[in-house]
Amino acid sequence: MRTFNFYAPTALDEALELLRKTDGGRPIAGGTDLVVQMKEAATKFPHPSSIISLLLIPELNGIEFDESTGLRIGATSTMSDIADSADIREHYPSIAEGAGIVGSIQTMNMATVGGNLCNGAPSADTAPPFLVHDAEFVITGPNGRRSLPADEFFVGPGETALAPNELLVEVRVPAPADRSGSAYVRHTPRKQMDIAVVGVAAAVTLTNDDRIENIRIALGAVAPTPVRATKTETFLSGQPASDESFAEAAETAAAECNPISDVRGSAEFRRHLVGTLTKRMLERAANRARGG
Numbered sequence: 001m002r003t004f005n006f007y008a009p010t011a012l013d014e015a016l017e018l019l020r021k022t023d024g025g026r027p028i029a030g031g032t033d034l035v036v037q038m039k040e041a042a043t044k045f046p047h048p049s050s051i052i053s054l055l056l057i058p059e060l061n062g063i064e065f066d067e068s069t070g071l072r073i074g075a076t077s078t079m080s081d082i083a084d085s086a087d088i089r090e091h092y093p094s095i096a097e098g099a100g101i102v103g104s105i106q107t108m109n110m111a112t113v114g115g116n117l118c119n120g121a122p123s124a125d126t127a128p129p130f131l132v133h134d135a136e137f138v139i140t141g142p143n144g145r146r147s148l149p150a151d152e153f154f155v156g157p158g159e160t161a162l163a164p165n166e167l168l169v170e171v172r173v174p175a176p177a178d179r180s181g182s183a184y185v186r187h188t189p190r191k192q193m194d195i196a197v198v199g200v201a202a203a204v205t206l207t208n209d210d211r212i213e214n215i216r217i218a219l220g221a222v223a224p225t226p227v228r229a230t231k232t233e234t235f236l237s238g239q240p241a242s243d244e245s246f247a248e249a250a251e252t253a254a255a256e257c258n259p260i261s262d263v264r265g266s267a268e269f270r271r272h273l274v275g276t277l278t279k280r281m282l283e284r285a286a287n288r289a290r291g292g
């Protein structure tokens with residue numbers, strides 16, 4: 001690895017100023033993506049001359065939940081913080097499930113949610129759960145603060161809507177409605193230390209007579225970015241939360257996605273997985289919505 005300057009600011013303004021001054025300096029959180037990329041000969045960006053750590057900035061830390069305003073997750077919260085949070089496990093189980101399978105325990109203790117999202121991988125395990133929970137990403141930069149819905153954040157493989165020198169500050173997730181549930185699963189050949197061949201998250205809100213009042217489905221690793229399965233969502237809206245509807249939804253999801261073939265799986269295999277896992281996640285999310 002080539003040499004670089006390392007900065008560890010303790011305030012957000014200081015970090016933004018360093019990003020501006022170092023011209024091409026890169027933020028680093030856990031380093032589990034960035035350091036690997038820096039070590040690889042063929043990096044997707046010029047080798048940074050400066051690295052700016054975000055880990056000592058209090059504003060980027062912490063997880064808070066409030067029954068009426070919802071959830072706030074600071075960008076430097078680790079996967080372990082998220083997977084172990086009692087509030088997230090209870091109210092947003094798909095987010096805890098996504099965070100709880102990132103790499104190994106050692107990886108989860110280093111890897112942050114900000115890094116997972118800002119790295120922009122189509123297979124990022126926290127992306128589908130945030131998409132189904134209608135998360136908002138709070139961003140700050142040279143032109144001030146802004147907020148983006150999760151489904152506008154991912155732009156392409158390794159690309160996000162972050163402008164140069166912008167930082168992700170936190171993720172905000174609305175409070176879940178009554179009779180809501182969510183779930184996330186991915187398929188990998190190995191149980192751990194592998195990357196999703198397909199990831200599927202679902203979040204449902206049920207009416208008292210067990211119809212689908214609100215539905216979100218998101219897919220990872222089947223497109224250049226994590227994506228919502230909007231045709232399947234439209235089909236399911238108002239339907240009974242039954243085996244038949246979920247089976248038909250699984251077919252719709254498999255038909256609406258357009259995966260590629262690569263070393264980790266053929267397009268056909270991925271489409272099959274989307275169908276199977278979508279049905280499974282709908283059943284699990286609906287069961288949780290019923291209090292199961």
Ligand SMILES: Cc1cc2nc3c(=O)[nH]c(=O)nc-3n(C[C@H](O)[C@H](O)[C@H](O)COP(=O)(O)OP(=O)(O)OC[C@H]3O[C@@H](n4cnc5c(N)ncnc54)[C@H](O)[C@@H]3O)c2cc1C
Pocket residue numbers: 026027028029030031032033034035036054075076101102103104107110111112113114115116117118119123124125126162166167168169193194195196
């Ligand atoms: C062994 C191993 C196993 C892994 N397994 C998985 C897995 O199962 N699932 C999965 O999804 N990922 C996996 N990963 C990838 C990686 O661990 C995650 O993407 C992780 O969450 C990245 O977080 P980080 O804090 O380490 O990011 P970093 O490497 O510090 O940063 C990643 C990128 O995001 C930028 N960045 C970081 N924070 C911010 C911010 N707040 N604002 C703006 N830009 C920011 C950095 O500049 C960099 O471009 C694995 C990695 C390793 C090494």
